[in-house]
Amino acid sequence: MVPLRFVSEALGAEVSYSASAKTVTITYFTNMTGTLKIGGSTTIQPLAQAAADKLMARNKGLSITIAGGGSGEGIKGAHAGTFNIGNVSRDLEKSDTDTYPGLISHTIGYDGIVVIVNTNNPVSDLTKEQVFDIFTGKIKNWKEVGGSDAAIFVQTREASSGTLTAFEELALEKKGTVLATATPHTSNGLMKQAVAQNGNAIGFLSMGYLDKTVKAPKIAGIEATQANALSKAWPYVRTLNVVTKGTPSGLAAQFINFLKSFEGQLLVSEDYLPLKAQD
Known part of the structure; x- marks a missing residue:
């Protein structure tokens, strides 16, 4: 017993x-009673909020606040104690652990990153090489990839974004960075809005944010679907993590365990990829 x-x-x-x-x-x-502060990645933010809502509904003495700000803020906040848990939509790098020692990463799921264009853009398929060349500035006009004769307006994320870091690692293969003249946005939602409003824009975001307001071209003939991401046929799949300073305990440990539980993984699977296939 x-x-x-x-x-x-x-x-x-x-x-x-x-x-x-x-x-x-x-x-x-x-x-569960007390207060829990969580923040960071805007990719993980809606998932964390959904989990918080479920836990607060069954625990009247529990208060959980969820903030955005990007993965960089999640890392800083977890280390500084501003957040009990930091949301980080990428793996921790050596520079992170050197600057913020003592952080422990806990994987809660996976996510595909999709390239997005305006729904009126005729381009429906891009090669991995074309994606690389567009975002690094080598390809500047849509006609070079089968589209209209119009300049390409590249959109990107803020420097601290985990989505940006993962995109440069996966799509640019750490051989390049998004061109400096790209327009930055501080969330997946703002990125999507910018592309939806500009017929010649291109950007990238979490697959969980993909909807009918924008279009995700195929990459080398592969459609941007959760099934393809789960099978790793989709080329851009990243890890979703939460981080704590040291081994989590109390409410932080319970929240993380909930995210990893069967019920929590069902929440993950609504928009992202669970740690393992759900029955």
């Missing part, structure tokens, strides 16, 4: 034992 109680409560469960019936009842993620 003692090991079972210890392990279960560490996972965020409430354990009760009936001596008369000789039964143990385990209720997960209840009896």
Whole structure:
């Protein structure tokens, strides 16, 4: 009974034992009270909010605030203590752990990054080489990739964005960076809005934000779908993480365990890719 109680409560469960019936009842993620502050990646923000809403609904004494700001802010905030948990939509790099020692990363799912264009743009398929050349500035006109005779307006994310870091690693293969004249945006939502409003714009965002307001061209003939991302047929797939300073405990540990639980992974699978396929 003692090991079972210890392990279960560490996972965020409430354990009760009936001596008369000789039964143990385990209720997960209840009896949580206190305040939890979470922030960082705008990719993970809606997922974290959905998880927070579920936990607060079943725990009236629990308050969870979710902020955006980008993965860089999630890393800084987790290290400084501004956030109990930092949302980071990429893997931690050596420069991160050197500057902010003691951070521990916890993978909660995966995400595809998609290239997006305006819905009126006739371009429907790009090669990986064309993506590289457009975002690094070698290709400047849509006619060079089968589109109209019009200048390409490249959109990007702010320097601290985990989506930008992952895009440069995956799509630019760490051999280049997005051209300096690209217009930066501080969230996936603002990136999508900019491309939706400009017929000659191109950008990139989390697959979880993709909707009918923009169009995602195929990459080398591969459609931008969750199924293709899950099978790794889609070329741009990244890790979604949350970070803590040191080993998490208390509410932070319970929140992370919830995200990794079956119920939490169902939330992940609504817009992103779970740690493993759900039955």
